[in-house]
Amino acid sequence: MSTNLIVLPIVIPMFTAIVCMFLHGHDIRLQRVAAALSAAASIVVGLIIFSRVLPGDTVLVFTASGWAAPFGIVLAVDMFSAIMVLMANVVSAACLYLAFTSLDSDREENYFYPVWFAIMMGISGSFVTGDIFNLYVMFEIMLMASYVLSVIGCTPGQLRESFKYLMINIISSTIFVVALALLYGMMGTLNMADLSQKIAQVEDQSLITVCSMIFFVVFGLKGAVFPLYFWLPRTYVEPPAPISALFGGVLTKVGVYAMIRVFTLLFVGDVGFTHNIILIVAALTMLLGVFGAIAQMDFKRILSIHIISQVGYMIMGLGLYTPWGLAGSILHIAHNMVVKSSLFLFEGVTEAITGTGKLKEMGGMLNKFPLLGWGFFVAAMSLAGVPPLSGFFSKFALMSAAVDIDNYWIMAVALITGFFTLFSMSKIFFYVFWGEEKPLPEGAGEVKWRRMLPCCFVLVLISIGMGLAAEPMFNVAMAAANQLMDPELYINSVMAVPGVRG
Amino acid sequence: MELLISILVGILFAVGVYMMLSHKLLKIIIGTAFLSHGTLLMLMTVGKLKRGAAPIIVDGVENAAYVDPIPQALILTAIVIGFATTAFSLVLAYRCYQELGTDETEQMRGDFTDEH
Numbered sequence: 001m002s003t004n005l006i007v008l009p010i011v012i013p014m015f016t017a018i019v020c021m022f023l024h025g026h027d028i029r030l031q032r033v034a035a036a037l038s039a040a041a042s043i044v045v046g047l048i049i050f051s052r053v054l055p056g057d058t059v060l061v062f063t064a065s066g067w068a069a070p071f072g073i074v075l076a077v078d079m080f081s082a083i084m085v086l087m088a089n090v091v092s093a094a095c096l097y098l099a100f101t102s103l104d105s106d107r108e109e110n111y112f113y114p115v116w117f118a119i120m121m122g123i124s125g126s127f128v129t130g131d132i133f134n135l136y137v138m139f140e141i142m143l144m145a146s147y148v149l150s151v152i153g154c155t156p157g158q159l160r161e162s163f164k165y166l167m168i169n170i171i172s173s174t175i176f177v178v179a180l181a182l183l184y185g186m187m188g189t190l191n192m193a194d195l196s197q198k199i200a201q202v203e204d205q206s207l208i209t210v211c212s213m214i215f216f217v218v219f220g221l222k223g224a225v226f227p228l229y230f231w232l233p234r235t236y237v238e239p240p241a242p243i244s245a246l247f248g249g250v251l252t253k254v255g256v257y258a259m260i261r262v263f264t265l266l267f268v269g270d271v272g273f274t275h276n277i278i279l280i281v282a283a284l285t286m287l288l289g290v291f292g293a294i295a296q297m298d299f300k301r302i303l304s305i306h307i308i309s310q311v312g313y314m315i316m317g318l319g320l321y322t323p324w325g326l327a328g329s330i331l332h333i334a335h336n337m338v339v340k341s342s343l344f345l346f347e348g349v350t351e352a353i354t355g356t357g358k359l360k361e362m363g364g365m366l367n368k369f370p371l372l373g374w375g376f377f378v379a380a381m382s383l384a385g386v387p388p389l390s391g392f393f394s395k396f397a398l399m400s401a402a403v404d405i406d407n408y409w410i411m412a413v414a415l416i417t418g419f420f421t422l423f424s425m426s427k428i429f430f431y432v433f434w435g436e437e438k439p440l441p442e443g444a445g446e447v448k449w450r451r452m453l454p455c456c457f458v459l460v461l462i463s464i465g466m467g468l469a470a471e472p473m474f475n476v477a478m479a480a481a482n483q484l485m486d487p488e489l490y491i492n493s494v495m496a497v498p499g500v501r502g
Numbered sequence: 503m504e505l506l507i508s509i510l511v512g513i514l515f516a517v518g519v520y521m522m523l524s525h526k527l528l529k530i531i532i533g534t535a536f537l538s539h540g541t542l543l544m545l546m547t548v549g550k551l552k553r554g555a556a557p558i559i560v561d562g563v564e565n566a567a568y569v570d571p572i573p574q575a576l577i578l579t580a581i582v583i584g585f586a587t588t589a590f591s592l593v594l595a596y597r598c599y600q601e602l603g604t605d606e607t608e609q610m611r612g613d614f615t616d617e618h
Contacts, residue, residue: 133576133579137579137583140583140587144583144586144587144590147590147594148590151594151597154597154601156601156602159594159597159598159601159602160598160602160610162594163527163591163594163595163598163610166587166590166591166594167522167530167534167591170534170537170538170587170591171522171534171537173583173587174534174537174538174540174541177538177541177542177544177545177580178541178544180545180576181541181544181545181547181548181573182548184545184548184549184572184573184576185548185549190572
């Protein structure tokens with residue numbers, strides 16, 4: 001179905017970024033109002049888009065300036081994209097709230113909001129685009145803004161890590177262009193629906209498989225899979241909490257989204273080879289990510305290394321390549337976006353009170369800050385996969401999908417990872433909130449931590465809600481996964497939209 | 503011609519990677535510039551290097567040899583992005599040099615267990 005609605009997730013943040021840029025130098029509250037309005041509008045648009053695709057038989061398509069596919073640039077939103085757009089905007093709104101209440105004025109007044117909405121534009125754009133070169137452009141918009149966000153404030157640590165982050169991403173973008181060039185050279189088109197049709201007709205899939213592995217490296221670098229995750233923990237630790245929460249919650253998922261998109265729509269000619277590699281990489285990512293976290297004794301570092309093991313779960317469903325497995329992946333991405341960001345936000349509030357991230361210097365905060373402590377506990381248990389929270393159901397889907405195709409080793413790996421996740425989450429809880437009370441630094445009483453908490457609790461409530469409403473969630477994820485497994489609808493919808501021109 | 507350009511692309515990549523393996527920030531950035539130039543040339547080469555008319559269809563002219571316009575559009579986009587990224591990395595490197603007092607990556611290494 002042709003519609004202009006799906007341009008809005010890109011256009012709204014773009015205009016907000018521009019407006020906020022012009023409000024620079026005026027009262028910061030003006031920018032906050034603009035940011036809040038825009039975030040609310042994005043969520044509403046996300047909900048409308050989601051309700052439009054919810055029946056499961058429509059894919060929304062937009063043809064830029066009326067040029068029909070495959071000649072023009074198209075945007076296409078199926079259920080998977082709609083879920084991602086909605087969740088990303090919800091998480092962004094929650095992170096923005098913490099930025100309103102906790103960010104120091106140096107950072108906040110120094111073009112924080114324009115850059116924030118630039119990154120949201122890139123993220124939403126990556127989710128809605130139906131053209132693989134456009135995906136590259138949206139990635140670059142997102143990355144450019146993420147460089148600025150990761151360095152904003154210019155502490156020595158941030159500068160050091162941002163430079164490495166920048167270099168890693170320049171290399172991965174270069175590889176991305178190389179992969180695009182190869183794909184275009186072979187197929188002569190860059191529209192994903194058209195590519196999917198043309199790749200299916202190629203008899204000798206070997207070159208396509210080579211090309212698919214280059215794409216795997218590119219998206220693996222962005223999504224932080226084994227062995228390409230080395231840059232992630234340090235980069236995500238350095239910026240302040242609202243930025244870390246957005247990075248940890250949303251940014252890596254864009255890489256995972258792109259990987260799932262190309263490995264369900266384009267590169268399905270040699271599933272036995274490509275998807276088995278993905279499965280093995282998923283297992284290694286889970287294990288090494290979770291082992292890395294055990295060794296750490298710093299609140300934020302544990303959380304940021306855990307991003308890696310969670311990415312392992314997400315691509316595990318892709319590696320299994322069954323509808324049920326993909327449904328598990330989609331659920332896990334949605335769950336993880338919410339829960340991971342909420343954990344980072346709790347960390348931000350805790351650090352605002354204690355002034356440190358080191359586990360050994362904190363303790364017994366449950367007495368004075370029960371809301372903070374128990375809120376963190378619920379989010380942490382959700383990450384570890386304790387029923388009835390959302391994390392349990394996504395992992396359940398993934399593991400039962402593995403059992404369905406008699407793949408017991410990956411299930412064992414996922415279970416072990418879940419166990420160690422529980423271990424390191426309870427480690428944080430016991431060190432920071434349980435036990436003997438340790439003295440807080442001076443000025444801790446003046447921190448307005450109660451004002452910061454609502455954003456964390458909204459996300460925790462969403463996680464609880466996703467757990468309690470497991471059946472409708474499963475149905476939605478299953479419908480989205482079926483659309484991915486059988487891209488006929490996606491292709492037909494994109495190719496059928498008539499252009500106004502030509 | 504394609505072969506020649508392909509070899510050139512290979513040389514550019516080799517130079518870029520070699521530069522990126524050095525310890526100085528500036529050399530690394532120049533290395534990335536070489537890499538991105540290599541990819542741009544590669545994009546152009548996959549569109550087939552040939553002479554031809556601009557791809558504008560005129561009434562009455564049939565079977566004219568057109569040049570594929572898409573790689574050029576892609577290159578244009580990639581140039582803009584590469585330009586922005588290089589500019590940003592130069593500024594970042596300068597600021598790193600100011601704040602950290604060094605442009606040696608060895609000395610910039612932050613230990614993951616130390617204070618920050």
